[in-house]
Amino acid sequence: MMQSMAGLAKRAGFVTSVTLIATVLLLPSSAQAQAQNGLSNLFGGIFSGSNPAPSQVPPGPGGAQTGAQPWSGEDGASGHPLMTAAAIREAAGNFDNCVASMWPDAARRGITQENFQRFTAGLSPDLRIMDLMDSQPEFTKSIWDYLDILVNDNRLAKGREVLAKYKAQFDATEKATGVDRYIIASIWGIESNYSTQMGDRSVLQSTATLACIGRRQAYFRDEFLSALEILNRGDLRPEQMRGSWAGAFGPTQFMPTAFKRFAVDGDGDGRRDVVDNPTDLIASTANNLKKDGWQAGQSWGFEVVVPQGFNYMLADRAKAMPIAQWEKLGLKRPTGQPFPHPAEKAYLLAPAGAQGPGFLMLQNYRVIMKYNPAEAYALAIGHFADRLRGGQPFVQPWPRQERELSRPERLELQQLLAQRGFYKGTPDGQFGGQTREALRNFQASIGVPADGFASSDVLDRLRGR
Secondary structure (H helix, E strand, O other), X not given: OOOOOOOOOOOOOOHHHHHHHHOOOOOOHHXXXXXOOOOOOOOOOOOOOOOOOOOXXXXXXXXXXXXXXXXXXXXXXXXXXXXXXXXXXXXXXXXXXXXXXXXXXXXXXXXXXXXXXXXXXXXXOOOHHHHHXXXXXXXXXXXXXXXXXXXXXXXXXXXXXXXXXXXXXXXXXXXXXXXXXXXXXXXXXXXXXXXXXXXXXXXXXXXXXXXXXXXXXXXXXXXXXXXXXXXXXXXXXXXXXXXXXXXXXXXXXXXXXHHHHHOOOOOOOOOOOOOOOHHHHHHHHHHHHHHOXXXXXXXXXXXXXXXXXXXXXXXXXXXXXXXHHHHHOOOEOOOOOOOOOOOOEEEEEOOOHXXXXXXXXXXXXHHHHHHOOOHHHHHHHHHHHHHHOOOOXXXXXXXXXXXXXXXXXHHHHHHHHHHOOOOOOOOOOOOOHHHHHHHHHHHHHOOOOOOOOOOHHHHHHHHOO
């Protein structure tokens, strides 16, 4: 559900490794603002075979985890005034008062005083989260490495087992909502490797920490109070609400506010248990996608061959047009199959530029993007779903000879684009739509394919080499 807080992690415990992917490619600028649902941009728990052992430290009162890795004690990399070491220490010293001050808002949400005191008793701030919130990864992974990690034989085998084991639940949910079972199974597999990697931080502790300390307090105040509402209603127990440092929990990683909007009681037992009840989990994830605009019976998109000499300035989410029009521009499926609905509107995504495959993205791809606003994530979800359905790997090769730029190189690229008048933003080493547009305009100015792909060759050209 990455509708979670957008440019940060949602899920996790595995944030250090995963962050290397989060800043990856293809985070649209909208991902810097917050999404609404609940998956983490940092894609926690996606590495097959790297499921860390659960913490051996028992949770403290209120579900708080004690003995966690300590905070570095350093200023955050964002430079935000609330992320300085001094501001963090000051806010941490006022943590108890901050939590207590939220009682009136909790009462207005129907939380009893008894439950407020019970669930907040003994909470302490997890300051390690401040480091995770402002982490600046040195390197990112390429989209092809990212897809290799997520869409692998082991995960596909597990996904097929899950689809068979819960066939009745998938049948009922697909009939009721029209949401493709393979997409639901794909999200489940990629978010938590089928419930084996969900994160081990207390949601209450994480959201309380972020509600009182750091640069996103207003956003996380709502998440913390929503977590209390979930517990007050009795849908889940504190020990079930464990997940990422940013508060996403469960096999498909709901943020507390997303749980409130989308969770449903699939089996009629009076509880909405998206953690341990597969019926509720499948129904709630489908409800999330349906309410975000899922179109029943439609695909998410198609791999396409982009002809040489194509104008990559058209590869933009804002430039959707009917598939028939893309065909007139020379785009076709690599298998030679016709497009099933030529009148459907789609936009062109070229994640590896002119050197890699193109993709025509439909409305359902945009829905996946609402779940998690990162194009690489949404592409992985759609492709994994197709593979679960029996589809084949992508046909066209990726430019595996290319390397991803390091963060200093990405920062330098933005600075050089700014010096030449192409980039108007503040260089931060993170690539979104604004950087890609600037890069396309620079490429067009020197007569090379304006595909927006940040290769080492483009950086050398900016350096004047």
